[in-house]
Amino acid sequence: MREQKNIFYNIDWITVCLFLALVLFGWMNIYAAVYNDEHKNIFDFSQSYGKQLIWIACAIILSLIIMMIDVKFFPAFSYFIFVLVLVLLVAVLIMGSATAGSKSWFQIGDFKLQPSEFAKFATNLAIAKYLSASNIKIQDIKTKLVTFLILGLPVLLIILQNDTGSALVYIAFVFVLYREGLSGNVLIIGFLVIVLFFLSLLINKFLVIGVIAGIALLLFVYIRKRRKEITMLVGLFILTAGFVFSVDYVYENVLEQHQKDRIDVLLGKATDLRGVGYNVNQSKIAIGSGGFLGKGFLEGTQTKFNFVPEQSTDFIFCTIGEEWGFTGSTIVIILYVWLFIRIIMMAERQRSSYGRIYGYGVASILFFHFLINIAMTIGLAPVIGIPLPFISYGGSSLWAFTILLFVFVKQDANRLLLL
């Protein structure tokens, strides 16, 4: 086996181009979101867009470094990196500085580092490493337990940081596990759980139960000959009913006030546009006012005058929607979907399970961010503060996503060299 000298050898240029397009378009919108007449210079490093320019430069350097590192490095050091990040997650709980209620940052001078962003990458390495081992079958209980442990450790630490949004991202691994053989029922059940949760909050619980009972009855008529399945059906019904009734308890006792508020806003139960509903309302106004072609670069009045909070980070999509309109939003969504599909295609062409699993992890993590972030800005999901990959302002997230992606690009470039 011969290592290629040229670091761009066999590289997937489509992925690289999609990555660059998103990063650059993201930077333009950060510039627009922060823009004001006094600070026009794009190299003004006191402004977010100036800083982001540095983060982007660093990210590109990072990607080049990754392309130069031996392709076997990351598979070999997967667990090591995972443990290292776990240590960082613990450390941040002790030494980190708190912003906006989350204790998830290391403050080093002017520079802030958020280990939880890197934890996704590290977890993905660990999962890929574990599941690609030759004797591992996902159907085994033991495998499931270990996988759950690998996922659970960072999730637990991140929840302790009070950063629920970032913890939720780990749900994305369901897609990876599904691809590797986890029962498809998991996806269906997951989907049903979400639907039932919101349904129970939105309409009368007995009505929900009634509908479920109706469905169960129809199924019963259909399968009445098979005793075993009837038992299962009854069990499922009891479980479902129990879940529906537990929703209230979860809502009242497990969720925190701001989480409840966000759910209320999504469901239209809270209409206080000055209070809890403010973000989402302003976000929708910004995007909605963009129209077909948008208001034009730097012409967005909503974002420019800070009507939308967090507009360069979590609500960056508002700026895109307002200034570039439906056209720009569509292009961004197409770029993302194309990137995800491309990564999955690349994952499928890997010769090693490690490469495939890792690739699926990349696609899943990115997709989950995309799903939650955009759904939140257009009022389809409750407000969950996670960034839009490659576009949102922030060094840690940009670097973490870049590393996540380029480790896979490197794997893919060298897929033929690996057995």
Place this chain on the structure above:
Amino acid sequence: MKAPFNDRKYVINIIIFSIGAIFLCRLFYIQIIDNSYKLSANNNALRSITEFPARGLIYDRNGKLLVYNEATYDLMVIPQHVKDLDTAELCKLIGIDKEIFKSRMEKAKSYSYYAPSIFEREISKETYGFLQEKLYKLQGFYVQARTLRKYPLSIAAHTLGYIGEVSQGLIENDNYYKPGDYIGISGIEKSYENELRGKKGVKIMMFDVFNREKGSFRNGMYDTVSVAGIDLTTAIDADLQAYGEALMKNKRGSIVAIEPATGEILALVSSPSYDPNLLAGHDRSKNYIKLLQDIKQKPLYNRALMAQYPPGSTFKILNALAGQQLGVLKEDSRFPCSLGFHMGNINVKCHNHPSPCNLEQSIQYSCNSYYVYAFKAILEKSGYKKTSDAYNKWLDIVMSFGFGKKFYSDIPNELTGNIPTPEYYDKLHGKNRWHALTIYSLGIGQGEILVTPLQLANFTAILANRGYYFIPHIVKKIGKTKGINKKYTTKQTVKVDSKYFDIVIEGMDDVVESGTGTGAKIKKIEMAGKTGTAQNPHGEDHSIFILFAPLKNPKIAISVVVENGGWGATWAVPIASLMVEKYLNKKVDRVDLEKRMLEGSVKY
């Protein structure tokens, strides 16, 4: 190497595509179909700031300022932006109590949650000073500059009129006006509203989330510049107007003075009047209600244009002219008078004077009997078989003098007066059942006939011009160059030939020299006048005098009505005479008479 569960990639791809599609549908809905977000965005960040132009100034004929503007401030509120308000402090600042605060806030909210409305209007300069310092604390409030009308001489209230908040009905019909705008409500403020108001400008400004101004929207692409109103020069002579108002103090009635050669109104006095400053500024509505409720004095009522009186003996002049025109009166036509006219059960009293009079004397002595005969002759001997035809001929002449109709002049609210039509008498007495002696009182200016002081003054101007007039008007010049409406410079000729005027004017000259109006005499000024006494069934008769001077090349024609003034000679004659003296000589020498008139009052 082919992994198991290979086809699961399709499921995952489908999920990704579906989410993408859902997002696109949602974006299509909120960005293209639903327009409410666009509106919200504009309401959020854009605010149109109205720039109110300075209203046009108003000058008198000599360039004296009658109306100017003073800066004032309105406190505006945008309910949407009101946050963490220290209500007590705001109330203290503008001097209102909590209840008023609440009700105003409710009113503003019910008008619009997003658009600004006036919270407190016309804040004094002092309050503005305090307010300015605290404004940063009052989120949702801002101050808008406005102008306030000021009347330095405090005269001519009725003529100048006043401005007030535009009515709801007008807002709906005229999209120039927005709630809270001012509009001329009466006087020339109303009739020259379009010239005076100028053009409002709109500046679209951007505001950030903290309600801080962030400059002009799209570099002012949608802004319009305000254009100041046009200044007006009126025909009013401020000194004469002020003098007239002083003379009419404690009397009810009016003075109208016209320059005969142009139809320009030199003075338009209606008494009782009010200080025009009362109807401008902060206490306008309070003062307005006070003036409106003064039923006894009716200060808002413009008697010069709206009061209608029987013209009394002044009307004899018109009959003298009409009679000549219709060929029934000559200079030497004489009619008997034995202390009045007596025929059948008709008795018209007259005072003691040489009899029978010729035409000139009939005016000098204001002989009642003469004009009953003269009117009888007009209706019976002017060559028409039917009384109504002769009457129509007479009516035609009378109307040509501007009686019985409006001038449609530039001072709003004039009334027509009343000259009865033949149809009216047909209805009253039956068709062809009326004749000269049924309606004889028209001959001496009594009966159904009613004229306004403005019509009387214009009549006097016609006499001065010997047969024509220009529609009486207040405004002389619009702006620096623009002339006034052509109709004011078009000569209106009456239907009596100019040659018939001389004898009548001689008679009017005699009135002043040695007749019923000798009190009007002024040294070295020859003039022509006629007294009148309008019968008043409700009390003392109204005193009327018309006068023009000088006799040759007249400069001023004037009508004076003093309600319940009794004989013309008592009040109306001296007042008219003093006005003429003031106007022609620029000073008054007859100090005693002046003092008597200034201090005198008529009991009501």
